[in-house]
Amino acid sequence: MDALTAKGVIKRYTQHVALDDVSLTIPEQSIYGLLGPNGAGKTTFIRIVNQIINADAGEINIFGEKLSEKHIGVIGYLPEERGLYKKLKVGEQLLYLAQLKGLSRNEALARSKKWIEKFDIKDWWNKKVEDLSKGMAQKVQFISTVMHEPRLIILDEPFSGFDPVNAQLITEQILDLRKNGSTIIFSTHRMETVEDLCDHVALINKSKKIVEGTKKQIKDTYKNNTFSIEHKGSFSINGQYELVSQTKVEENYFHSIIRTPQLDTPNQLLQQLIGLTEVHAFVEKIPTMSEIFINLVKGKSDE
């Protein structure tokens, strides 16, 4: 079953269209990267899923059911612009936020105790948020997002402002949550996050969805069968292969880039090369998500 499906979601504001017929399918237990430049419509989509605003048209289903008020407790949301009540103590804050998500007071108490132990921050319980450092406050915020054990967790730029240690901690928690059955949606521009964590990706640009699929599918779609070769002794190649460039690295050592026709396998090229030169390194150039992202966004905006 899919964690979330959106069909033909449209949201118009007076001056512009924020989402133009966007359809997404987010499989259960995936880590799904929602990518796109600023102002593309990611936040609008997330707000619609969180029922903060309503879509003008389209349908959203959560675990097979039409999105409705009862799903509030199913979703955990960490907005990009985050904050807590500054004057409130950490403990009270966690209890309050969890109760708003529908937990009973006792449940909320038990869960929040469990989490602050997990994060090793028991002494903070009676501290006011304004007395915490930024990183500390973000831990508290993360706990408040996942404390009610949501099946769908939406994280908007979750790592911004985290130091590497905390980022690592949060990453582990996210993977853990996924293992326990949660589905995670990342909204981010951080391509390392996408490379490392996401298995599914969608790119939204200018209110429209441009691509969607598993990371592998997308990379396969956008790779252009180029290979990077380090070799001893220069060569030239012709026929169906195109030698894009050949640069000298040092005495008699070269770095070449070759493009092959779509249907060729790497082995066919390699066989050819072995006859021509001494191959030291041979690697297919697979585009990074970052490259794909930039190409797609730029390509679109050039139109």
Place this chain on the structure above:
Amino acid sequence: MNKIWLIVQREFLNRVQKKSFLIATILVPLIFPAIMGGMVWYMINQYENAKPEIVHVLDESGKFDFKNTKKFEFIIEKESLEKAKENYKNTKDFALLYVPNIDIAKPEGFTIFTKENPSIEKIGDLERLLADRIQDLKLEAYNIDKETLASLKTKVDFKQVNITETGEEKSSNSGIYYGLGFVLGILIYMFVLIYGIQIMQGVIDEKTSKIVEVIVSSVKPFQLMMGKIIGIASVGLLQFLIWILIITFVSSSVLSYFGLQMPQKQLTEQITKQMPDEVKEAQEVPNKKVNELLVNLSEIPFGKIAAVFVFYFLGGYLLYGALFAAVGSAVDSIQESQQFQFPITLPLLVAYMGLFLVILRDPHGTMSFWLSIIPLTSPVAMVGRIAFGVPTWELVLSMVLLVGGFIFTTWVAGRIYRVGILMSGTKVNYKVLAKWFMIKN
């Protein structure tokens, strides 16, 4: 509903648990009397310890006999005005008073020279001094003695009685009603403003701390707004309750300290028993007055007034509170809120000024009627009027309109609020607010 209740609780506890709440709640009922008492004490003290002002006097008429008083010490100048001015200039004294040769029937030409602008009070004292002397001279000239004059002075004091529709007679006292209307009107004005601004502050805090997006992913913006408004209202009511308890306790203990808790009659009897007859007679008149006052007080329907007061406090608070919440949602800081605060506080200010200028003077006039019917002004205006007695139909109409009014403002505010809280960094004007209002959900 359950979630609104959670928010109400949170907002209530957030405020009540603060030390400042305790301090404000306990100090406010003590602070105002303390300030007023302190000022009065200071003034009396100053008055009693004040050194007399030195006034040079040049009396060309020779009709005045300047004796030093507690306030003034006179130095008599004998020579010309020029010379007197010269003498005065060389001193640090208060003033030089020049009295020309006057005709008693038309006393004119008095002049006072001072170095700085003197207070009205001191000038008045000096003028009275001269006027008294001239009056005495006139009495002499017309052959009237002072006793005759005293017997001419007359004072009339009504006993006020209202005849109700049922023919029942009730004594009344406009003075008490005036005082009651005055105090209650100001209280409503202050509370609506103070708590309204608290709501606005709370909304701005949530918006600037960015918590609001997390909250509205769990509850509807309208629930959040109502939770906050109701939460703060309950803080206000608690504060009232404590104040009433404090005031009752303090005043009853003060009264019992002065032994006034006894029924007035008993007290009077007790006192008169110990007094010689002449004093008794003189005492009876004021006692009668006090008794009348007490009867008047006992006939004021305090229960009804208190109920009306609480109703209008809540109504006015809800009506304005929603608007303050909308303003808070639209801006990013308290400074920015100024431009929107003004139009909200304007009707409140109109009601406040109407209270002094119109309602308390003419509680049953057309203007007073409308001010106490229109929901924006009725909270202040009606509690100002209520003690004077308001026909039931007017009260009911005003209450119904107030309820309608706050439902309307809450609806309008809710529509602005739901959009505003998620918008930060936008330049907001009335056109933008109107657009937000129109956006469909």
